[in-house]
Amino acid sequence: MENRPLEYDYSVAKMFMFTTIILGIVGMLIGVILAFQLAFPGVNLILGESLAEYTNFSRLRPLHTDAVIFGFTLSGIFATWYYVGQRVLKVSMAESKFLMALGKIHFWLYLVVVAVVVVSLLAGVTSSKEYAEFEWPIDIAVVVVWVTFGMSIFGLIGIRREKSLYISIWYYIATFLGIAMLYLFNNMAIPTMLGTSAAGESGIGAWYHSVSMYAGTNDALVQWWYGHNAVAFGFTVPIVAMIYYFLPKESGQAIYSYKLSLLSFWGLMFVYLWAGGHHLLYSTVPDWMQTMGSIFSIILILPSWGSAINMLLTMKGEWQQVAASPLIKFMVLGSTFYMFSTLEGPIQAIKSVNAIAHFTDWIVGHVHDGVLGWVGFMIMAALYHMAPRVFKREIYSKSLMAAQFWIQTLGVVLYFTSMWIAGITQGMMWRAHDEFGNLAYSFIDTVTVLHPYYTIRGVGGLLYLVGFLMFAYNIYKTMSARPVEERELQNSSPMGA
Amino acid sequence: MVDIAQLQAYGYFTLTILLVIALYGYIYHLYSTKKDADGVDYESYSDMALKDDLGDTPVLPRSDDKEK
Numbered sequence: 001m002e003n004r005p006l007e008y009d010y011s012v013a014k015m016f017m018f019t020t021i022i023l024g025i026v027g028m029l030i031g032v033i034l035a036f037q038l039a040f041p042g043v044n045l046i047l048g049e050s051l052a053e054y055t056n057f058s059r060l061r062p063l064h065t066d067a068v069i070f071g072f073t074l075s076g077i078f079a080t081w082y083y084v085g086q087r088v089l090k091v092s093m094a095e096s097k098f099l100m101a102l103g104k105i106h107f108w109l110y111l112v113v114v115a116v117v118v119v120s121l122l123a124g125v126t127s128s129k130e131y132a133e134f135e136w137p138i139d140i141a142v143v144v145v146w147v148t149f150g151m152s153i154f155g156l157i158g159i160r161r162e163k164s165l166y167i168s169i170w171y172y173i174a175t176f177l178g179i180a181m182l183y184l185f186n187n188m189a190i191p192t193m194l195g196t197s198a199a200g201e202s203g204i205g206a207w208y209h210s211v212s213m214y215a216g217t218n219d220a221l222v223q224w225w226y227g228h229n230a231v232a233f234g235f236t237v238p239i240v241a242m243i244y245y246f247l248p249k250e251s252g253q254a255i256y257s258y259k260l261s262l263l264s265f266w267g268l269m270f271v272y273l274w275a276g277g278h279h280l281l282y283s284t285v286p287d288w289m290q291t292m293g294s295i296f297s298i299i300l301i302l303p304s305w306g307s308a309i310n311m312l313l314t315m316k317g318e319w320q321q322v323a324a325s326p327l328i329k330f331m332v333l334g335s336t337f338y339m340f341s342t343l344e345g346p347i348q349a350i351k352s353v354n355a356i357a358h359f360t361d362w363i364v365g366h367v368h369d370g371v372l373g374w375v376g377f378m379i380m381a382a383l384y385h386m387a388p389r390v391f392k393r394e395i396y397s398k399s400l401m402a403a404q405f406w407i408q409t410l411g412v413v414l415y416f417t418s419m420w421i422a423g424i425t426q427g428m429m430w431r432a433h434d435e436f437g438n439l440a441y442s443f444i445d446t447v448t449v450l451h452p453y454y455t456i457r458g459v460g461g462l463l464y465l466v467g468f469l470m471f472a473y474n475i476y477k478t479m480s481a482r483p484v485e486e487r488e489l490q491n492s493s494p495m496g497a
Numbered sequence: 498m499v500d501i502a503q504l505q506a507y508g509y510f511t512l513t514i515l516l517v518i519a520l521y522g523y524i525y526h527l528y529s530t531k532k533d534a535d536g537v538d539y540e541s542y543s544d545m546a547l548k549d550d551l552g553d554t555p556v557l558p559r560s561d562d563k564e565k
Binding site: 005006007008087088090092160161162163164166167168244245248249252254255257258259262263266267270 | 516520523524527528533535537539540541542543544545546547549551553555556557558559
């Protein structure tokens with residue numbers, strides 16, 4: 001036992017792989033239920049009148065968003081960090097008892113917070129800020145989890161053998177710092193029990209309730225600075241970290257241009273933080289700030305496409321791999337969807353386009369071609385690549401993976417095309433008026449027209465969920481598939497029939 | 498008379514120009530020097546992902562005496 005050569009230790013990565021899959025199923029299942037609730041309102045009462053409080057759209061919606069963002073995606077980020085981090089720094093977690101213990105504490109604390117979040121959101125306890133619904137006691141626990149993650153990152157960097165930090169590590173560090181800053185500032189709040197009303201009452205409300213430290217327009221500004229950058233540092237930066245490691249590794253190809261990766265990194269870091277104002281176009285925030293949000297959103301195309309093109313060109317001369325390997329397919333389509341959504345977003349941020357797009361389903365479509373096509377595909381690809389190395393077994397079924405790829409791709413396409421049509425229809429109908437300025441349509445007219453598209457969206461989401469269940473099954477069966485030799489794990493992942 | 502809005506506008510314009518110069522300067526620096534301060538070609542850093550077994554030689558090993 002003692003003479004065993006030093007190996008990378010994936011125990012923490014494995015634990016987070018588990019939560020990625022479980023929370024992915026939960027979050028996506030709720031998403032599908034919500035989609036069908038919008039198409040068929042009766043689904044709100046799916047468990048009967050008496051439980052309607054827990055099954056209606058408004059109660060489940062934050063559970064969906066938080067489960068896929070802070071459950072599925074964050075777990076995926078943690079799982080890949082505890083895998084990629086060791087490998088590119090060339091240091092094993094087994095070399096430090098402290099880091100090993102810290103990683104496990106990180107996981108268990110995270111799991112406790114997830115459980116508390118699920119219970120509190122189902123109970124309807126919320127601060128009512130989008131993507132920041134957790135009340136202050138949970139916020140404090142989240143900060144502790146995040147600090148543990150940070151200590152793991154910098155601890156591992158501290159004992160590294162490789163002097164330079166690989167580009168993915170830069171992106172993981174940016175994820176840590178970005179979210180830390182955003183989360184702290186947006187969640188600044190005063191517990192209501194500390195306040196005194198104008199009438200002199202004190203100790204108002206339940207102990208866990210709080211009000212934001214910002215008011216009115218300022219609150220909206222901070223909220224969307226946070227909200228948009230949660231997309232930046234939760235859905236973009238860490239996913240770019242993943243693809244910069246997993247695509248070169250799986251394909252055996254060096255990054256097309258390492259210099260371009262550095263350039264895009266700094267471009268993304270500088271530009272992204274200023275783009276949040278585009279969520280508040282035509283609202284009460286200062287006009288110059290809206291314009292700034294628009295302009296920075298357009299500029300954002302450059303660093304985003306810098307990374308995406310770098311990824312696609314990494315496959316230069318090796319395109320036959322895309323046809324041969326479903327795992328490469330996931331990553332190449334992922335970076336293609338990244339290009340789509342980072343072009344679509346800036347278009348929506350142009351003021352005149354936004355006049356039609358704002359508050360419509362087109363926005364929902366945009367978010368989902370990004371998260372389903374880019375974030376979801378990349379995280380699943382990462383886990384597929386990790387599975388044979390972590391379990392030392394070949395991926396259970398290549399054909400199942402290929403079937404999953406096509407089912408989910410169809411799902412994503414149905415999702416975003418239906419939302420494009422629905423959104424633009426909605427935007428045009430809301431604005432239509434006669435020569436005296438009277439609105440041409442009432443709200444219910446739009447609902448009637450949109451019904452078929454809402455149904456198609458539900459079907460698209462369902463297909464994606466079915467694919468995700470196939471993914472979960474494939475990973476589960478991988479744990480008992482054919483054992484593989486060390487040499488089979490160099491680049492392309494071994495797969496069973 | 499110069500009011501605060503005018504000052505802001507000049508400041509904004511100057512900052513934009515400076516950032517553009519910094520960005521193009523960085524691109525020029527990357528592509529003309531090709532190597533970083535340690536004399537390693539930027540492109541060879543891709544090997545950190547490709548050759549990432551514990552036994553593989555690091556692209557640039559961290560030696561303790563240099564680190565301190």
